[in-house]
Amino acid sequence: MPVTDRFAERATLSRSLRLLAQFRFEQSDPARFYGALGEDTAEMVADLCLATDGSTPAGRTVLDVGGGPGYFAEAFADKGFQYIGVEPNPAEMHAAPGTVTASTYVRASGTALPIADDSVDICLSSNVAEHVRRPWRMGAEMLRVTRPGGLVVLSYTVWLGPFGGHETGLWHYLGGARAARRYTRRHGHAPKNNYGSSLFAVSAADGLQWAASTGALVAAFPRYHPRWAWSLTKVPVVREFLVSNLVLVLRAS
Template sequence: MPAVTDAVARRATLARSVRLLGEFRFEQRDPARFYGALAQDTVAMVTALLDGDPAGRTLLDVGGGPGYFADAFEAAGLSYVGVEPDPREMHAGPAGDRGAARFVRASGMALPFADDAVDVCLSSNVAEHVRDPWRMGREMLRVTKPGGLVVLSYTVWLGPFGGHEMGLTHYLGGARAAERYTRRHGRRPKNDYGSSLFAVSAADGLAWAQSTGMLVAAFPRYHPRWAWWTTRVPVLREFLVSNLVLVLRPS
């Protein structure tokens, strides 16, 4: 696995980080552009973790959303299945009803799949939106074949993007930030603290992953390789990691 991690590190350049940061500006007003770019980058990350050989693998995407990831992964040669609890999200992507056909409507808390069913189980930016993210993590491990890969990536609460569309006001407290957003915009935020957004720390994710005995890598998703050291520093990582990737290999 160290060689595979090196493959991910080689593509973690400053130019890539700057490009992705620029795409974040379009998340609200041009989701196709934002999620399309994120999907391509995620495919590149997973492909690197698979040692450049994704063809013929089955990938289960927990919280697959509106289908941008589905198209990107299938173009790379993987057999894609998404899990999404919200039917509106399933039909909202670029493929509409056709894209929804590749999804199962279900919760990540209880995946409707047999043990050892898939080669790769991915969850991208979902853990901060569920009340018990590590229950979801255990389900991901259960459905993944021994020797396969589980890739769980999530936004760290105290990082600059922890508040999602509420911006940096989450540093005032999640409930206060949500109320402030509501007063300003006349509606609750989509990522509403306490119901669809929760404070998930880097420390909690690392502690859970290490407790499984299956953790093989942990790194900041959007950072250049020379900034990966931040993952190893308690407290500091909560503010600087931004988005933590946990890579586990079920045994």
């Protein structure tokens, strides 16, 4: 059965609206936003795993590349996964006190993972590729550390989608640098996700081309859309504006 079949049943309009409502809390109440996103992500990964080989998440190791302050850890543990987070920024790791422990987190770059080949069951990256100067090098590292038959789930915000500018809003359509300057004038400080240094223009076409080149791609779909809108991923140009967040699912070999 297709790897997305189980998750497709969960990808309803009501789910999409529920997640969209949480986005307004991303900066004002990150625990609320990322907690809800973590639960949804853990459910998505569990569904993908079950559809792949029929096994449950219990005991499976998931490596979360760019896991931030660990909001996803509890959600994955509740599903039975053995969660390991990777985060290069120590300030980000400790942004939410109490969520990170030495036994579950590694300080490292996603483009040079200090993890042995073929050593994890699932390698996840959620909304990180657009913050990495060389995102497909990170993707290659994720494939390297995943055991044969295991899954790589790489999800990222598409630049030309409505959330491509992150906190700069829709001003990114006038250019990332211009949007950052406007944000700085308006708020008195630079945006956290600053174009050219911690935010980059990554297209849907870029990700699909890279994934296809690996020979490991098994699915690609918009992360937050209802199932009936997934076909947008197949339409060049249109997908850049309407997919918003693209999920690439690859099976390591």
